[in-house]
Amino acid sequence: MKLTYPKHHFVKTGHISSCQICNSKKLHLILDLGHQSPCVAMLTDEQLDKPEITYPLRMVWCEDCTGVQIDYCVAGKEIYYPDYPYRSGITKELVDYQKQISKSIIKKFKLNSNDLIVDVGSNDGTLLQGFKEEGIKTLGVEPTNIAKIANKSGINTFQAFFGIKTAKKIQEKYGKASLIITTNTFAHMQTLGEFIMGAYNLLKDDGIFISETHYLLDVIAGGQFDTIYHEHLRTYSLKALITLFNQYDFTIVEVERGSRYGGNIRIYVKKGKGKKINPSVAKLLKLEKEFGLGKLETFKLFADRVRNARLKFMDFLMKSRKKGKKIVGNSCPGRCSTLLNYYGVDTELLPYLAEQPTSLKLNMYLPGKHMPVVNNQRLFDDQPDYVVLLAWHYALPIMQQLKKRGLKSNFIIPLPDFKIVKNSKV
Numbered sequence: 001m002k003l004t005y006p007k008h009h010f011v012k013t014g015h016i017s018s019c020q021i022c023n024s025k026k027l028h029l030i031l032d033l034g035h036q037s038p039c040v041a042m043l044t045d046e047q048l049d050k051p052e053i054t055y056p057l058r059m060v061w062c063e064d065c066t067g068v069q070i071d072y073c074v075a076g077k078e079i080y081y082p083d084y085p086y087r088s089g090i091t092k093e094l095v096d097y098q099k100q101i102s103k104s105i106i107k108k109f110k111l112n113s114n115d116l117i118v119d120v121g122s123n124d125g126t127l128l129q130g131f132k133e134e135g136i137k138t139l140g141v142e143p144t145n146i147a148k149i150a151n152k153s154g155i156n157t158f159q160a161f162f163g164i165k166t167a168k169k170i171q172e173k174y175g176k177a178s179l180i181i182t183t184n185t186f187a188h189m190q191t192l193g194e195f196i197m198g199a200y201n202l203l204k205d206d207g208i209f210i211s212e213t214h215y216l217l218d219v220i221a222g223g224q225f226d227t228i229y230h231e232h233l234r235t236y237s238l239k240a241l242i243t244l245f246n247q248y249d250f251t252i253v254e255v256e257r258g259s260r261y262g263g264n265i266r267i268y269v270k271k272g273k274g275k276k277i278n279p280s281v282a283k284l285l286k287l288e289k290e291f292g293l294g295k296l297e298t299f300k301l302f303a304d305r306v307r308n309a310r311l312k313f314m315d316f317l318m319k320s321r322k323k324g325k326k327i328v329g330n331s332c333p334g335r336c337s338t339l340l341n342y343y344g345v346d347t348e349l350l351p352y353l354a355e356q357p358t359s360l361k362l363n364m365y366l367p368g369k370h371m372p373v374v375n376n377q378r379l380f381d382d383q384p385d386y387v388v389l390l391a392w393h394y395a396l397p398i399m400q401q402l403k404k405r406g407l408k409s410n411f412i413i414p415l416p417d418f419k420i421v422k423n424s425k426v
């Protein structure tokens with residue numbers, strides 16, 4: 001069992017002055033989003049009467065590895081507190097997507113009932129469900145109480161933060177894993193080195209590690225500054241991921257892009273060096289270079305586009321309010337906290353955020369700006385003039401669903417560029 005990893009792969013709580021991935025000092029400020037609370041720190045009625053803690057939220061870019069990151073790290077235990085209110089199983093798009101992932105992975109790696117697959121950051125076990133249905137041995141690892149929901153629904157889940165110790169415990173009880181997968185967590189953890197070495201130790205020699213996260217190129221191309229929040233310590237380019245795994249006995253052997261979260265990157269990583277590398281890796285590196293992920297200018301233009309979208313949004317909101325129009329928000333994804341807090345939208349401009357009746361965020365308040373999260377039945381009772389789509393990366397299916405249920409409002413899509421969609425055009 002190996003225990004060592006580079007020191008900079010334990011990201012200390014507080015200000016970060018060198019690259020979390022390659023330790024370079026060449027970090028450039030791209031966008032200062034102000035001081036904000038961690039975006040999932042939804043508030044209760046009681047908490048509205050208490051002080052609220054905020055932390056700097058700045059997007060910086062590393063000139064050496066091209067990774068984007070934030071320069072302040074909030075302690076993981078403060079973010080992933082036991083009652084963390086995010087459940088993957090409630091988003092229909094996500095459930096369908098995850099079913100698709102499990103099917104394609106089983107086929108690609110010819111997995112069978114002798115194989116153990118471990119999902120790190122398994123949430124309510126939605127992803128593992130697909131593997132379990134196909135007869136594969138599954139184990140989830142999840143630090144929050146959502147692990148209990150997963151266990152209740154029959155997905156065996158270990159409630160812990162993943163690292164070298166957790167990996168050892170899992171190995172002792174279940175043996176080594178053929179496949180370790182992590183979706184939308186690899187950008188989050190402070191204990192990057194612990195995580196990678198834990199995965200290394202737990203994986204069979206011919207096993208495969210798969211990570212899927214937001215992809216920097218899509219974030220920049222799509223003006224998605226709202227994916228920058230305290231939970232996302234890092235936004236990876238492929239170059240940054242290669243730089244990361246070069247510091248370990250691991251090789252990225254294949255890469256894929258997908259549409260999840262408004263653009264994601266999935267890497268396939270094998271133990272050892274000198275492995276055969278699929279042409280997809282060189283192809284995507286070339287695309288990143290052509291796109292300009294290695295140039296500061298690209299990121300300056302991105303920041304200008306974000307500022308422009310904000311001005312247009314605020315201008316429209318102010319003018320419409322003056323005319324007496326009613327505008328409300330739909331959905332409360334983590335990313336909307338960054339957007340609304342940076343824009344400076346409060347309850348006078350946007351009185352509530354409507355969520356699905358099953359959402360764990362219902363009856364709570366957005367950090368910072370304190371919009372209440374209400375049952376989305378309210379939209380149909382109120383029929384406001386405009387509904388802002390805060391889960392704008394799923395804009396089309398959401399507009400179609402809401403219209404089908406009888407909503408007559410027009411829609412505002414805030415990003416990548418401010419856009420109004422008339423109800424009649426949906």
Ligand SMILES: [Zn+2]
Nearest residue numbers: 019022062065
């Ligand atoms: Zn770097």
